[in-house]
Amino acid sequence: MPKVGDFWESYRTGEFVLTIDGTESPGVTKVSGLSEGEIDTIEQPDGGSAHVYKIAATKIKYDTLTIERYVDGSPEDKRFKDWFQQTFSLNSPTQGNSGVRKNGMIVKKHNGVPVLSGSDKEIYMSTLSTPAGKRELELTLPVGYSDENGQVHRTVVLRKMTGKEEAILADRRNQRNGGRLVTELLHSCIVRMSDLPQNGTSTVAGMYSADRNYLLIKLRSITFGSELQAGYSCPTCSERLQVVEDLDELPVRSLADGESPDDIVIELEDGYTDRDGQVHTALTMRLPTGADEEAVASQMRQNASLGKNALLARCMKSLGDVPKHRLEAIGPRILADLTMSDRRLIDRALNQSAPGIDLTREIECPNCGHVFKTTLDMTHFLVLE
Numbered sequence: 001m002p003k004v005g006d007f008w009e010s011y012r013t014g015e016f017v018l019t020i021d022g023t024e025s026p027g028v029t030k031v032s033g034l035s036e037g038e039i040d041t042i043e044q045p046d047g048g049s050a051h052v053y054k055i056a057a058t059k060i061k062y063d064t065l066t067i068e069r070y071v072d073g074s075p076e077d078k079r080f081k082d083w084f085q086q087t088f089s090l091n092s093p094t095q096g097n098s099g100v101r102k103n104g105m106i107v108k109k110h111n112g113v114p115v116l117s118g119s120d121k122e123i124y125m126s127t128l129s130t131p132a133g134k135r136e137l138e139l140t141l142p143v144g145y146s147d148e149n150g151q152v153h154r155t156v157v158l159r160k161m162t163g164k165e166e167a168i169l170a171d172r173r174n175q176r177n178g179g180r181l182v183t184e185l186l187h188s189c190i191v192r193m194s195d196l197p198q199n200g201t202s203t204v205a206g207m208y209s210a211d212r213n214y215l216l217i218k219l220r221s222i223t224f225g226s227e228l229q230a231g232y233s234c235p236t237c238s239e240r241l242q243v244v245e246d247l248d249e250l251p252v253r254s255l256a257d258g259e260s261p262d263d264i265v266i267e268l269e270d271g272y273t274d275r276d277g278q279v280h281t282a283l284t285m286r287l288p289t290g291a292d293e294e295a296v297a298s299q300m301r302q303n304a305s306l307g308k309n310a311l312l313a314r315c316m317k318s319l320g321d322v323p324k325h326r327l328e329a330i331g332p333r334i335l336a337d338l339t340m341s342d343r344r345l346i347d348r349a350l351n352q353s354a355p356g357i358d359l360t361r362e363i364e365c366p367n368c369g370h371v372f373k374t375t376l377d378m379t380h381f382l383v384l385e
């Protein structure tokens with residue numbers, strides 16, 4: 001192949017390069033399969049507090065990415081092969097057929113000089129970005145998991161999501177049950193939990209929601225980076241605000257060593273009036289777990305308020321002198337009967353004492369200056385941008 005000027009001919013006929021995570025490929029002749037997937041929404045209760053947030057899960061079904069190069073016998077051929085191998089980690093044992101796709105873009109060149117510039121003309125791959133950093137991360141759970149002997153385990157080693165988790169996210173059964181999705185995802189990505197043996201998904205399901213949500217946020221952060229595109233609406237002037245949140249900056253409330261999560265005791269103002277006209281006001285609740293999330297998923301899908309009642313009912317330990325079996329049988333109905341002010345008391349008590357990541361955000365509207373409280377927008381939580 002004759003060399004033309006400073007460039008190999010094939011480089012010129014290739015005319016564009018693929019840039020992945022800032023590394024330029026040797027010239028390629030054709031790239032296809034850069035389609036975007038769809039977004040599906042999964043509703044997921046936020047453990048300790050009474051909020052329901054949405055985590056979007058799919059947008060991970062890509063077309064096959066095809067990269068072609070006219071092999072011309074120049075040194076560029078070997079460079080291309082090496083680049084391809086490296087970029088897509090073809091021999092990586094843990095990532096299936098090819099490595100996780102990275103942030104990429106096609107740059108059209110003429111004689112080695114980019115001729116298309118500006119974001120509107122660059123073509124971005126809809127990809128999983130893989131931020132630089134460790135594949136695994138050791139974390140301390142905000143609450144901790146108690147095994148059957150009452151021993152508390154708080155050290156978890158989490159690894160980045162891979163192609164294996166794409167299948168979990170895409171599974172329709174998981175998409176119908178946010179709690180189950182989180183259980184499957186975490187179970188798959190937890191490398192080690194203290195010195196516990198790996199015993200199916202029951203450990204993760206038995207963990208407190210506060211710990212699960214903490215791990216979920218860390219999982220997102222190590223896999224896709226800590227920046228999250230969030231959107232909020234000002235309740236006063238309806239201005240739409242786009243904010244980039246940093247997941248690693250969210251405050252975490254952790255229990256001290258040896259501290260166990262307290263029952264949450266709430267003195268209701270109006271209380272619950274039973275069939276005999278007796279009023280019960282002393283309410284004791286426990287923190288919800290993954291098993292609770294999974295159990296209320298169908299109600300949650302039907303109606304967020306129903307789902308919330310079902311979740312809180314499962315976490316009621318006692319209410320005045322109401323017998324335990326009554327509480328279990330009609331818990332959701334009792335909660336539905338409580339006055340708005342009592343329900344607000346419960347919300348506040350749960351929010352105040354809930355350990356884990358604080359998902360409440362205080363936003364100042366740049367348009368009207370109003371400062372409002374909301375929960376972290378997680379619509380793009382597992383969406384690849």
Ligand SMILES: [Zn+2]
Nearest residue numbers: 234237365368
């Ligand atoms: Zn406003």
